[in-house]
Amino acid sequence: MASIKDVAAAAGVSVATVSRVLNSHPSVSPDARARVLGAVDSLGYRPNAVARSLRTAQTRTLGLVISDVLNPYFTELARSVEEEARALGYSVIIGNADEQPDIQDHHVRTLVDRRIDGLLVSPTDGGSPLMLEAAHAGTPMVFVDRWIPGLDVPVVRSDGRAAVRDLVAHLHALGHRRLAIIAGPAATTTGSERVEAFREALAAYGISLPDAYIGQGDFQADSGRRATERFLALSEPPEVVFAADNLMALGALDAIRAAGLRVPHDIGLAAFDDIPWFVHTDPPVTAIAQPTKELGRTAVRALIDRIEGRPPQSVTLPARLVVRRSCGETKSPAPAPADTPTATTSTRRNP
C-alpha cells in the first residue's frame, strides 16, 4: 500500500507538503497542491489512520460497550449511537458484553488499549475494578441506560417511573390486583429501579409486592421463562406479570404458552422496552417505550462534549406507556391509537 513517501516522490515534494495538502493546511501553493492531489489519485493513496493516530494521540473513535446485542433495545441504541457519531466525524467500535462482567471487562480493556477517544457504557454489573479504574484513569466516559452510582461520570438514561405509574393505573382500572414483576439483576441500576418504581406505584393503590411476586431474572429470555413458571406454580398466581425487559417478556410468553394458558385471558403480561415485534405478538404486548434513538444521540453528544473539553451533561428522558391488549381490554374509551403498524418503521424516521 502506497505511503506518504511514495506520494511525495511522485509529486516531487516533501512529505511535509503532502501532509499539509491532506490536512488542508492553508499555506501550500496551488501548484504543489495540484501535483500532490494528482499523485494521491494515481497511486490510490489512503492515509494510514494508525500512524496518524499514533502521532496525533487521537483516534476519532468511540467505544460502546453494551450488555446484549441480541436485545433489540440495545441494537437500536447501538444503531443510533453509530449514526450520530458518524455525523460528527467519529467511528464507533461496539463491544457486546452478553450480560457477562468478564466479557464486558475484556471489551473495556481492548478498547482502552486501542486508545479510543471516549467510552460509552451500559454496565452489566455494579462496577468491576477495571471499570472503576477506567473511569478514574481519565478515559472520557459516559453511561447510557444503566450506570454505576458514585462515579463522576455523566449518565444519559430514561426515567420510567411515570410510565410505570401509568401502567399500574391501567392494570388497576382493568381490575387486576395481584401484580408480579420479573426483575433484572439487582447489581444493575435498571434491574433495581424498575422494581422500586413498580413497588411505589403499587403502594399508591394500597397494593403490596410480596417476595413471591418478585421473580429474579437476568434480562435474558430463559430467566423470564423460569420466573414465570414459578409464578404459575404458586397457589395464588399473579393476574399480571410485568417483565423488566423485552427478552424476559418473550420468555414469559413461552412459559405461559407451554402451560397451556392464554394471554390475557388467563394471565396478563406487560414489558419494559417496546420493540416493533410487540405489535405482532399474540396478543400485542403492552409495553413501556424508551426514547431509544434520542438516548443514543444524546449520549454521543455528551461524550464528545467531554472529549472536546466542553462540560458534559447528564440527561434523563421520560419513557411512556404504550397500551396494547396483553393485560386485558379496556371497556371504556378506546386506548389512543399510539401504535399503528407504522410503529415498525418509526426508527427510520427522525422525530
Next chain:
Amino acid sequence: MASIKDVAAAAGVSVATVSRVLNSHPSVSPDARARVLGAVDSLGYRPNAVARSLRTAQTRTLGLVISDVLNPYFTELARSVEEEARALGYSVIIGNADEQPDIQDHHVRTLVDRRIDGLLVSPTDGGSPLMLEAAHAGTPMVFVDRWIPGLDVPVVRSDGRAAVRDLVAHLHALGHRRLAIIAGPAATTTGSERVEAFREALAAYGISLPDAYIGQGDFQADSGRRATERFLALSEPPEVVFAADNLMALGALDAIRAAGLRVPHDIGLAAFDDIPWFVHTDPPVTAIAQPTKELGRTAVRALIDRIEGRPPQSVTLPARLVVRRSCGETKSPAPAPADTPTATTSTRRNP
C-alpha cells in the same frame, strides 16, 4: 498514560527488554522479567495497541460490514462473528450499511484506512467501485450471506433452494396455488436467488410465477408493506405471500392486519430467515431458517485462514424449513415439533 519508556525506567532495563517480557520472548533473565512485571503492575501500564499495530503492520482486527443491524438475522450473524473472532484472538469492528451503498462504502473505506487485517462483507449492492478495488487491492476479504459474482473472494453462505422446495411442497399440500413472493433488491444475490428458487420450485408443480405476483422489496419492513398492499389490491390476490426476509414479512403482517384480514384464514404468509419472535407472532410464522451462527463462525475461520496465509474455502450450508401455522393447518400428520419455545434461546447454545 504510562509508556514503555516509563516501565523501562522504573524497572531499570531498556525498552527492548520490556518489550521482550511483554511479548514473552524466551531470552529474558528471570530477574529482569520480575522487575519489569513489577513495574508494569505498579504503573498500571497497558501497551499502546496503536503503536504496536504501526510497527507490526497488523491490527488483529477484522471488519464486518453488514446490510442492516436492525435485522435480527444480521444481529445474530454479527454476534457469532464477534464471538468466534474473540476466541481466535481478534477484535471486530462492525459497520452497518443500512442497505445503502454509500454508507457501505463509507465503512469499507474507514475500515481499510484503519488497516484492519481482513474484511467480512455482506454486500448491499452488486459491487461499488470501491468494493471491487478493495477486493483487488489485496485486503483479505470473505463474503458472508450475500456476495458479488465474478470476484475471486471466498463466499460463506447458505443455500435455501431445498428449503424453498420444501416450502412450496407444504403450500401445495395445503391446497394453495396462487403463490406470490416479495423479493429483495435484484442487485443482491439473496435478492435474486430466492426468487429463482421459488420460481423453479413452483415450476415443478406446474405453477407459474406471474409478474404481478412478484413484489419488489428492499429487505426493509416498509417495502414488504407496500408490496403486500399491491397484492391485496389485485383482482385475484395470492393465497400465500412469501417474504424474502423477516423484516418484509413484518411489513406484510402490518399490511394484512391494516386491511382487516387474518393470517392464515384470509391469506397465508411465509418468510425467509427465522427469528425467535416468529414463534410468538399471531399466528406463528412458517419460515426458512439459516444456520446463522455456524455461518458467522465459518466466515471468520475462512477469513483468518486467508489472513494467515492458509487457503481459504468457500462454504455453503443448507437452510431448512420450519413449519408453523401462518400458511394454514396441516390436516394430516402433525408437523414435527421443530420449534418448541426453547427455540428462543437456541442461539445461546452451541450445537
Next chain:
DNA sequence: CTGAAAGCGCTTACAG
C-alpha cells in the same frame, strides 16, 4: 541475556 538503534507512517514546530 541485554541494549542501542533503526524504522513503521504520519504531523508539526522550526528555520529559511
Next chain:
DNA sequence: CTGAAAGCGCTTACAG
C-alpha cells in the same frame, strides 16, 4: 510557501 528533523510508542534484527 517549503523542507529537514524530531518524535508519537512500539518491535526487532544486530552486535556484544
